Amino acid sequence: MGESDTYHIRPNHQQKFRPAVVKECIREIVREQLSGVQYNPEEVLELTRSLADSVKDKVKNSGFDKYKLVVQVVIGEQRGQGVKMSSRCFWDADTDSYAEDVFMNASSILVPRSLPGLCPEAVLTPCLHS
Amino acid sequence: ITSSTCLEVLQRLVVFNPDEISVSVKECVEGVIGGTDYNQSKVNQWTASIVEHSLTHLVKQGRPFKYIVNCTIMQKSGAGLHTANSCYWDTATDGSCTVRWENRTMYCVVSVFAVAVAL
Numbered sequence: 001m002g003e004s005d006t007y008h009i010r011p012n013h014q015q016k017f018r019p020a021v022v023k024e025c026i027r028e029i030v031r032e033q034l035s036g037v038q039y040n041p042e043e044v045l046e047l048t049r050s051l052a053d054s055v056k057d058k059v060k061n062s063g064f065d066k067y068k069l070v071v072q073v074v075i076g077e078q079r080g081q082g083v084k085m086s087s088r089c090f091w092d093a094d095t096d097s098y099a100e101d102v103f104m105n106a107s108s109i110l111v112p113r114s115l116p117g118l119c120p121e122a123v124l125t126p127c128l129h130s
Numbered sequence: 131i132t133s134s135t136c137l138e139v140l141q142r143l144v145v146f147n148p149d150e151i152s153v154s155v156k157e158c159v160e161g162v163i164g165g166t167d168y169n170q171s172k173v174n175q176w177t178a179s180i181v182e183h184s185l186t187h188l189v190k191q192g193r194p195f196k197y198i199v200n201c202t203i204m205q206k207s208g209a210g211l212h213t214a215n216s217c218y219w220d221t222a223t224d225g226s227c228t229v230r231w232e233n234r235t236m237y238c239v240v241s242v243f244a245v246a247v248a249l
Binding site for chain 2: 039041044045048049051052053055056060067068069070071072073074075076077078079080081082083084085086087088089090091092096
């Protein structure tokens with residue numbers, strides 16, 4: 001009598017999170033916004049935020065709109081200091097995953113990480129040494 | 131027990147509570163690097179420890195959340211470090227918190243993201 005609704009709890013094959021696709025999205029945005037840019041303490045705050053938003057929007061529109069996303073961007077100035085970043089996550093390994101990219105130029109190191117999944121994921125970090 | 135008390139208790143269990151998490155993460159950090167100076171050869175195990183302990187502590191609370199814990203340790207040298215997060219999730223149930231800690235020789239920044247699991 002009534003209609004039965006179908007709810008998808010897990011992503012089907014087409015919609016499964018693809019780290020390679022997301023990594024490419026991240027790389028494009030980073031190249032667009034960061035080529036030739038020097039570390040500038042006044043502008044970097046806004047730059048970090050806008051990068052995070054751009055990456056999130058681009059990944060969302062690349063076919064992962066059913067996923068929750070967490071995007072984290074870290075920009076550091078290169079002055080010879082040591083930096084180490086680590087992450088761990090507690091998620092559903094069947095559906096959740098992450099992608100990351102590292103960008104370096106003479107003045108800064110940028111690590112944008114995108115964690116999508118029905119739940120966001122943690123990105124496992126690379127070790128950034130100066 | 132009134133229905134509003136019940137609701138309060140349920141909310142405390144199911145809704146992300148950044149203050150509680152902040153306190154327990156700070157304790158984890160203090161426990162691992164409190165009183166030490168930046169040491170290149172130890173920093174790997176420090177970040178791994180901080181992240182493991184924090185995550186274990188969060189999971190032990192038994193709440194219906196998926197977690198992502200991230201820790202950055204940076205030597206103090208006058209260089210700048212900025213992080214930003216952008217999230218696409220359910221703002222009613224999901225949340226994040228960032229804990230900043232420093233001593234004479236290093237900075238430590240820990241971010242925790244919690245995403246509610248459908249029950």
